[in-house]
Amino acid sequence: MTTLSESQSKALLAPYGVPFLTERIAADADGAAVAARELGFPVVVKLCGDTIAHKTERGLVRLGLRTEGDTIAASRALLDAATEADGPVELLIAPMVSATREFIVGMVVDPQFGPTVLLGVGGVLAEAVADVVVRLAPISVVDAEEMIDSLASQALLGPFRGEPPVDRAALVGVLMALSAVAVADPSVVSVDLNPIMIADGRPIAVDALVEVERP
Amino acid sequence: MTDRAEQFRALFDPRGVIVAGASTHPGKFGFVVLHNMLTCGYRGAIFATNRDGAEVLGIRTLPSIDEVPDGAADLLFVCTPAATNSELLEAAAAKGVRAAFIASAGYAETDDEGRRRQDELVALADELGILIVGPNGQGLVSTPSSLCAQIVAPYPPPGRIGIASQSGNFVSSFMNLAIQSGVGVSRALSVGNAAQIGVLDALEFFADDPHTDVALLYVEGIGDGRRFAERLGAVARRMPVVVLKGGSTASGARAAASHTGSLASDDRVFDGMCAQVGVRRARTLTEAFDCAAALATQPLPSGPRTAVVTTVGGWGVVTADALADTDLELAPLPEDLLDQLDRLLPPRWSRNNPIDMAGGETKDTVPEVLRAVVGHPDIDAVVMLGVGIQSNQGALERSGPFYPDHGLERIVAFHERQDRRYVETADALSTEFDKPVLLATELAVTHPDNAAVAAMREAGRMCFPSAERAVTALAHLKAAAAWRRRRGLDPSGTR
Numbered sequence: 037m038t039t040l041s042e043s044q045s046k047a048l049l050a051p052y053g054v055p056f057l058t059e060r061i062a063a064d065a066d067g068a069a070v071a072a073r074e075l076g077f078p079v080v081v082k083l084c085g086d087t088i089a090h091k092t093e094r095g096l097v098r099l100g101l102r103t104e105g106d107t108i109a110a111s112r113a114l115l116d117a118a119t120e121a122d123g124p125v126e127l128l129i130a131p132m133v134s135a136t137r138e139f140i141v142g143m144v145v146d147p148q149f150g151p152t153v154l155l156g157v158g159g160v161l162a163e164a165v166a167d168v169v170v171r172l173a174p175i176s177v178v179d180a181e182e183m184i185d186s187l188a189s190q191a192l193l194g195p196f197r198g199e200p201p202v203d204r205a206a207l208v209g210v211l212m213a214l215s216a217v218a219v220a221d222p223s224v225v226s227v228d229l230n231p232i233m234i235a236d237g238r239p240i241a242v243d244a245l246v247e248v249e250r251p
Numbered sequence: 252m253t254d255r256a257e258q259f260r261a262l263f264d265p266r267g268v269i270v271a272g273a274s275t276h277p278g279k280f281g282f283v284v285l286h287n288m289l290t291c292g293y294r295g296a297i298f299a300t301n302r303d304g305a306e307v308l309g310i311r312t313l314p315s316i317d318e319v320p321d322g323a324a325d326l327l328f329v330c331t332p333a334a335t336n337s338e339l340l341e342a343a344a345a346k347g348v349r350a351a352f353i354a355s356a357g358y359a360e361t362d363d364e365g366r367r368r369q370d371e372l373v374a375l376a377d378e379l380g381i382l383i384v385g386p387n388g389q390g391l392v393s394t395p396s397s398l399c400a401q402i403v404a405p406y407p408p409p410g411r412i413g414i415a416s417q418s419g420n421f422v423s424s425f426m427n428l429a430i431q432s433g434v435g436v437s438r439a440l441s442v443g444n445a446a447q448i449g450v451l452d453a454l455e456f457f458a459d460d461p462h463t464d465v466a467l468l469y470v471e472g473i474g475d476g477r478r479f480a481e482r483l484g485a486v487a488r489r490m491p492v493v494v495l496k497g498g499s500t501a502s503g504a505r506a507a508a509s510h511t512g513s514l515a516s517d518d519r520v521f522d523g524m525c526a527q528v529g530v531r532r533a534r535t536l537t538e539a540f541d542c543a544a545a546l547a548t549q550p551l552p553s554g555p556r557t558a559v560v561t562t563v564g565g566w567g568v569v570t571a572d573a574l575a576d577t578d579l580e581l582a583p584l585p586e587d588l589l590d591q592l593d594r595l596l597p598p599r600w601s602r603n604n605p606i607d608m609a610g611g612e613t614k615d616t617v618p619e620v621l622r623a624v625v626g627h628p629d630i631d632a633v634v635m636l637g638v639g640i641q642s643n644q645g646a647l648e649r650s651g652p653f654y655p656d657h658g659l660e661r662i663v664a665f666h667e668r669q670d671r672r673y674v675e676t677a678d679a680l681s682t683e684f685d686k687p688v689l690l691a692t693e694l695a696v697t698h699p700d701n702a703a704v705a706a707m708r709e710a711g712r713m714c715f716p717s718a719e720r721a722v723t724a725l726a727h728l729k730a731a732a733a734w735r736r737r738r739g740l741d742p743s744g745t746r
Contacts, residue, residue, distance in 0.1 A: 142511025146520050149476035154511050168514045170523035172480060178737050179527055186526065226509040245509060 037225060038248050042084040042091075042128055045227075045246035052213040052220075054229065055206070055240050059130040065111035069104040071129040078102045078132040080242075083114040085125040089245060092160065100132055133242055136199065137192050138231035139207075141241075143173065143214040145225050151218035153211055155183045157192065158231040165189075173218035180211040200237035207232075207239050223248045258382035259456040261349035263393040263438050267296030267324030268400065269316060269348065271339050272331035272355075273307045280354050280402045281330040282307065284390065291399035291406040296323055316342040325349045328400050333357035333368055333386070337375055344379040351376070353385035354402050359444050360387050373447045388443025389419030392426065394436060395462045401441075410435020410711075411547045413463035415453035417442055418497070421469040425540050431696065433708035434544040437462040451482045458486045466490055467543040471497040476524070484528030488740065491546040491731055492530045495539040496521060529734045531727045538723055544713040545724035549687040551732035551742045552631040556582035557725065558624050559605035562612065562637030567605025570634055570691075570718040577726035581605070582630055591623045614669070618676040625680040625688055632687045632729070634721050638673050639694040639703030641666035646698065667702035674706035685743070687728055690714050691721040 040048065046056050060071030061084075072079040083096040091097050096117060098110035111127050118125045140158030145151050153175055156168035169183045184193065184204055193202045210232060217224055228245040268288065274281035285299055285308055298319045301312035313319065316327075316339060327343040329336055333355050340351060358369040369386065376383040384391065390401030394409035403419070407429035416422045419441035429436050437460065440453045450468050457463040466486065473479045486492055525532040531546070533539035557579045561567035574581050584592075584604050592600065597611035608620060625633050645663035648654055654663070674690065681688040694701045695714040707714035715721035732742040 140510060140514070142509060142514070144509060144511045144515050146476065146515060146517075148473065148517070149480065149520050149524060152515055152520055152523070154515050156514055162510055163513060166514065168519055170515050170519045171527045172477075172520075172524055175527070182526065182737070183523075226512050228509045228511050230510050247509060 038250055039087060039089050040246045040248060041086045041088070041126075042082065042244060043126070044086070045244040046241075048221075048224075048246055049213070049217065049227065049229075049241075049244055052216045053209060054213045054244070055210065055238070056244070057130045057133065057240060057242060059128055062111070062127045062129060064127070065108040065115070068111040068127045068129050069107045072101065072107045073104060075129060075131050079107060080130045080132050081107060081110050081114060082128045082130075082243075083118060083122075083125055084128045085118070085122045087121065087123055088125070091243070130242065133233050133235045133240060135233035135235045136197050137202070137234040139192075139234070139239065140228065140230040141207075141210050141214060141232050141239075142229060143218050143224065143227040145218075153180075153183075153215050153218065155187065155207075155211060157187065157189050162230065173215045175211060175215045177208055177212065180208040180215075183211060184208070196234075199234070202234050203237045203239065210239055210241070223250060225249050254380065255382070255452075256456070256459065258349050258380075261325035262352070262382060262384065262391065262440075263398070263456075263460075264396045265295055265324065265326035265350070265398070266322075267298065268293070268326045268328060268398075269319055269324045269343060269346075270297070270299040270328045270330065271316065271343075272329065273299035273301045273310070273312050274330070275301075275305050275307050279330070283402050284328055284330060284354070284400055285310065287390075287399040287401055287404070287406065292397040293399070294397055298324055316346060319346050322347040326400070327351040327381075328390070329353045329355055329385075330402075331355060333365070336372060336386075340372070340375055340379060340381060340383075344381055348381060350382040351384070352388065352391055352400060353383055353443070353446075354388060354390060355385075356387045358386040359446065369444060369446045376447055383447045384440060385443035386446060389422060389441040391441070392422075392436065392439040394438075405430055407439070408433060408435035410437060411462070411464035412436050412467050412543050413453070413457035413460065413465070414439040414467045415442065415450040415457070416440070416469035417445065417450060417471050418469055419443070421495070421536070424536055425467060425469075425543075428537065428540040428544075431699070432540075432544055432713050434548055434711070434713045437464075451479065454486050454492065455482065458489050464490065465543050465547040466492045467539060468492065468494045469497065469539075470494060473521075476520075480524050480528055483524075483530055487529040491543075493533055493539050493543045493546065493727075494525060494530050495533050495536065526734075529731070529738075531731055533727075537720065541713065541715065541720050541724040542727040545687070545689070545728055546731065548712040549689065549728060550681065550685045551735075552687050552725070552729050553732070553742075554631040555580040555729055556629060556631040557634060558582055558584075558630045558632070559634045559636065560608070560620065560624055561605055561635075562608050562617070562640065563610050564607050566636040566718060567601070567607050570636060570722060571605050573719045573722040577722060577729075579632070579722065579726055579729055585627065585629045588623060588627050588629070592620060595619050595623065617669075617673045621673070621676050621680055621688075625677075625684050625686055630686070632725055633677075633689070634718065634725065635673075635677055635688060635690045636692065636718055638677075638690055639670050639692050639698070639701045642670040642702040643694060643698060646701070670701070670703040671706040674703050674710065678707075678710040678712060687725060689721040689725055691716070691718040693717060 138159035151173040407426040601607035
């Protein structure tokens with residue numbers, strides 16, 4: 037089983053219609069600063085590499101960087117945090133999305149039932165809250181709609197803290213995209229889109245982790 | 252008829268049955284199964300074999316299957332030790348037997364030798380064109396043929412629920428609930444080791460069976476999950492299916508490093524599969540039976556808007572709480588319905604849902620209120636509480652020292668007549684308006700001969716032992732209807 041880097045994961049998933057932010061890759065801190073200027077502040081900088089799976093847990097994500105100076109400092113710190121075991125690493129620069137609601141959308145091959153698509157309340161509390169719905173891939177649009185309807189936390193889907201309701205059709209689109217991945221690419225063992233942030237009601241995947249099984 | 256259908260016909264509606272290994276000892280399977288078949292009124296021919304040719308329960312046993320007239324029996328019930336069963340199968344096939352139930356143990360549940368024996372038995376049965384159920388199973392029930400070919404009780408009342416189970420105990424439990432509720436069973440099958448025939452084979456038979464409207468399954472092992480989901484789903488489009496799964500909490504270890512992998516537990520995947528293919532999954536034995544009974548005896552609701560009608564206070568409040576935990580809605584009462592109820596009820600009535608009649612019944616109040624509520628287009632379903640309480644008072648009066656004097660005889664008869672009438676009205680309105688009307692009272696279990704409870708049983712419907720159980724069953728009906736509607740399937744198409 038191989039874990040793809042965040043940028044490789046996103047490159048694999050984007051053609052299926054998973055909504056991602058416009059991002060830049062940079063090899064060093066100066067490159068990161070240039071990318072940040074192009075994208076517009078504030079930005080997020082993450083350290084990415086083929087073997088880095090859970091960046092948040094390792095402190096490899098720096099949020100809300102507002103200046104070139106901050107970006108350079110954060111980038112250097114991230115590169116310094118890389119270990120031998122991480123192999124080749126790079127910096128990923130993305131616009132900072134501020135959102136109060138986070139979901140997780142995923143795909144995993146179940147040993148008994150084969151590929152499944154999962155939707156849950158996401159973010160760092162995903163596993164503790166465990167408000168999760170699963171279906172077997174491929175799913176229909178009706179299946180995807182029922183997944184959204186089946187979440188216990190329905191209040192998160194309506195208007196929330198001054199933000200508009202979640203665009204359900206767009207969220208259905210994310211679920212359908214992962215279903216399509218499961219059908220089209222049997223080498224994909226699992227996909228994490230965690231978190232899916234809800235920005236102005238629209239779901240955006242700000243992280244992606246793909247595991248593949250290569251012969 | 253396909254070969255498999257013909258085999259199932261022989262299993263559930265045999266022209267005649269051979270019991271191999273009949274015994275004079277009342278503790279042996281070979282005695283009990285014969286006893287149960289004779290006692291429950293099977294109308295076909297019964298043959299029994301016994302090495303010594305002894306008489307068992309008035310049946311002259313035969314020393315060998317060879318003595319059975321050709322074509323007189325098409326089902327074989329096997330109680331003999333595992334080692335001899337291959338020969339039995341061959342002899343039975345020669346006589347025209349198409350199905351066999353193997354109650355004998357000593358197969359794959361024991362050791363490798365047993366596993367080998369079981370594989371050989373299946374290979375032989377396939378070659379002979381015989382369907383075999385078991386081994387190591389408890390038996391089968393088929394009420395259209397008054398057949399109780401089981402090594403344990405009970406024998407349920409006839410009805411429309413088909414049961415297939417990987418555990419014989421659950422067949423017994425479901426049938427005990429059928430007896431208690433009066434909501435009956437068409438066929439029941441314990442698949443034992445499921446060497447050749449599993450619960451899904453029985454399920455597929457139920458889907459084509461004119462005697463079965465609802466399937467009720469107990470499963471533990473699933474095997475190929477994809478295939479299981481496909482077969483389950485194909486039947487669920489044609490017939491309501493209720494599944495109870497054992498071992499739900501066992502967590503599957505996943506190798507995946509992903510959050511998704513750790514969140515997608517076995518139980519959540521199974522749950523999602525059931526929701527996706529349109530199967531109702533129940534969490535407990537009683538929930539499973541209640542759900543099947545509701546599906547078999549109530550129409551599906553058009554939506555979630557539920558009215559709770561109660562003769563007095565507290566029950567309605569608790570039922571409203573139970574509704575709040577489901578996808579059902581406590582329907583707001585529309586103005587025109589309020590007006591109608593104002594005319595029928597005393598001023599102290601709740602003027603809200605739950606519709607608390609505040610004990611203000613005259614002779615015709617309850618039937619009139621029920622008609623107004625069930626008939627209203629903004630109400631999709633009704634839960635009715637408090638029936639039977641007057642008859643329960645009547646029962647105390649009837650058994651007391653003052654009966655039949657002091658006017659007691661007349662008033663007791665009146666209350667019983669009224670309670671019957673309320674139930675008959677609920678039943679008739681449910682049919683007239685094609686809406687579920689569920690009755691709930693603990694009298695269903697505490698006083699099964701209460702007039703209201705008895706009337707519900709005679710109407711062929713379930714009287715739920717608690718409001719919570721009625722609400723849970725109604726939530727299943729609503730979900731079943733919603734699943735069909737969202738896929739463009741006719742919600743009433745399954746019954």
